[in-house]
Amino acid sequence: MMDQIKIEAPAKINLTLKVVAKRLDGYHDLETVMQQIDLCDEIIIESVDEGIEVNSNNSEVPVAEANLAFKAARLLCERIGVTRGFRIFIDKKIPLGAGLAGGSTDAAAVLRGLNQILDFPLDLQTLLELGLQVGSDVPFCIVGGTALARGRGEILESLSLGPHLELVLVNPPLQISTAEVYHDLKLAELNDQPDNGAFLEAWYRCDIIGLAAHMKNDLETVSVVKYPGISEIKDRLVSLGALGTFMSGSGPSVIGIFGNRQMASKAWQTIKEVYQESFLVSSYIKDKGGIINA
Ligand code: ATP
Secondary structure: OOOEEEEEEEEEEEEEEEEEEEOOOOOEEEEEEEEEEEEEEEEEEEEEOOOEEEEEOOOOOOOHHHOHHHHHHHHHHHHHOOOOEEEEEEEOOOOOOOOOOHHHHHHHHHHHHHHHHOOOOOOHHHHHHHHHHHOOOHHHHHHOOEEEEEEOOOEEEEOOOOOOOEEEEEOOOOOOOHHHHHHHOOHHHOOOOOOHHHHHHHHHHOOHHHHHHHOOEOOHHHHHHHOHHHHHHHHHHHHOOOOEEEEOOOOOOEEEEEOOHHHHHHHHHHHOOOOOOEEEEEEOOOOHHHEEEO
């Protein structure tokens, strides 16, 4: 058994997000294209004698029970009946509460990392089941890349051979509650929902302009109306050359898609003067499954 592993945990964005129905269990059925981007937390897992311990360089990241990475580690250890312990360090780079699945991706990295440290006792299906118990976005974060997700996000269809995306991501200093956004959503009144079929056609043609036209999020009908700051960022990104803009998850992160890296970089140089938390990002390339060293 190896003693330590370092693993990348990439952020997730929603290229489209269509809310299909409210379910009896309180969750919503979605149809959403999810994409990993190269803005990553770094997770170090060390094998110790006993207990699960989580620490981070960011003091706002909860430790123990409240941390999704902790929950994931405990679930996996209980499932396998592991008697030893693990010390987990989260080097936080993904902004918190931004609609970027920061906690979910840490949980996914811990599940994959622990499974590797323990010499692969669980198959992918079991890891996905454990992941879903931690959160709706965790199964996607385990599979990674780009995927069309249905249900709560657990029915995944990986999309291959698409274009490489050049993006500018802006996270304005707003606190948005995901629960509140879903509560305020008026599903019956949505009349211009994302067309995932058209999005996928553009995806497989690698048609960036077509994609940009179909990047859309139903939750914007709540967040953009409630927080005018979000449409200000969208307008600014367009004036800086974005082909399209969209919000990720329940926000507040806003993303602009650009024709190439150079244009994205130029826009980022300007917008970061106004919005401190702005990032120049691309599609995450899965190399060695994100394992940095083992
Ligand atoms: P989502 O898009 O999945 O709704 P998010 O990206 O908006 O999530 P997170 O960054 O996951 O939000 O953080 C939301 C809250 O979850 C944080 O404020 C924090 O209290 C809690 N949390 C639990 N585990 C973690 C973790 N590993 N990293 C960051 N936040 C975590």
